[in-house]
Amino acid sequence: MQRNRFCLTVFLSLISAFTFTSLSFAGHLEPFKAVPVPKNNLQTPEKIELGKKLFFDRRLSGDGTMSCASCHIPELAYTDGQDISLNYPTTKNWRNSPTLMNVAFYQHLFHDGRVKTLEDQALFPMMSAFEMNQNLDFLEEEIRVVPEYAEAFQKVFGGEPTRERIAMAIAAFERTLVSVNAPYDRFVKGDKTVLTEDARKGYELFSGKGRCADCHAGMNFSDDKFYALNVPENPVLLNDPRVTATMRFVAKVYHYKDYRNLKEDPGRYLITKNKKDWKAFRTPTLREIAKTGPYMHNGVLNTLDEVIDFFNAGGGKGNRVLKPLGLNDEEKKQLKTFLVETLTGEELKITYPEVP
Ligand code: HEC
Ligand code: HEC
Known part of the structure; x- marks a missing residue:
């Protein structure tokens, strides 16, 4: 099984190398990989x-x-x-x-x-x-x-x-919760008919002018790194005292000295205490993105339109990571079409277990 998967991966890599050159996208086309399983907890x-x-x-x-x-x-x-x-x-x-x-x-x-x-x-x-x-x-x-x-x-x-x-x-x-055979995966395997015209243009924007693939990279659409995009706070963080209490409790657990005066989510800073990680969050996967709203670590953006507007405007106030993109309405629509139409995998049929 493991060896078969390896062969398949090599095979798919070759295909993708081929499609990559033949389609001349500036993209990050990467074929599907097998789930990594740790040696001390094998799947049965x-x-x-x-x-x-x-x-x-x-x-x-x-x-x-x-x-x-x-x-x-x-x-x-x-x-x-x-x-x-x-x-x-x-x-x-x-x-x-x-x-x-x-x-x-x-x-x-x-x-x-x-x-x-x-x-x-x-x-x-x-x-x-x-x-x-x-x-x-x-x-x-x-x-x-x-x-x-x-x-x-x-x-x-x-x-x-x-x-x-x-x-x-x-x-x-x-480890069994894997998004498989999304239109994107079929496209990478060489099925050029699977993306609509708009989705294909959206993909070009995703990996070109929109620069999304800089961070949403590889087959899982995440580089697993941290960026301070300065996403606006969700107002409930301060408007609802119980939410404020939870934030301050977590900050206290992570030895944030002035936790009682904390008014915003410090992000990865809580873990590293490194200034560059202030309000930084991990790049999330975009697989199944049509189903996972509201978006961002605090759900403050309700729709993909709002997310695209956020990035198009160069991200949140004062961030040093993003620049305005200058996408017009047509391009924003195409980018959204790519996200919505191509990253949803086959329905994972779940049979609810009988809990003893
Ligand atoms: C500099 C790295 C970077 C770039 C460039 C970038 N993103 Fe992101 N993206 C992130 C990070 C980090 C988050 C999480 C932010 C948070 O939770 O506060 C995110 C969140 C998202 C989300 C929300 C995901 C979720 O499940 O909540 C979407 C959708 C998204 N990005 C799409 C895009 C699109 C489309 C582009 C291009 C226009 C783009 N991103 C460019 C790093 C980046
Ligand atoms: C009350 C709601 C709630 C329950 C119950 C809950 N989770 Fe979560 N889960 C969350 C939230 C919120 C986060 C993000 C927290 C953060 O990043 O600080 C999360 C994060 C995660 C992540 C990390 C995902 C990622 O992208 O990094 C995993 C894995 C996870 N939960 C698994 C579980 C498992 C397993 C259980 C049961 C033992 C569980 N969760 C129960 C709300 C919940």
């Missing part, structure tokens, strides 16, 4: 199935109201459709719930890249006071007393349920 059908059950299991939250799927809804490409994500009852979240489609391709997870592996990531929302608010010692016992889980963990891991194994199973499930 039983592990994936167990992870899926846990992903949909509300036991993972303190009061039994929230599962991972509460904020990562399969039908919304594993987002929750809100600007600021949902929350543990009586609290408020402060950032937008990102898509989990193609999440396995990132080297940095979360908007600020604070975690490197899906195995590490999964424990965060469970423990987070404003997401699932669960005590992990308690969760382990809750899972251990369910015979079906005890048996499944024994079979998959050769031992009993632990927080690490819970996270490993969930990570294995997340």
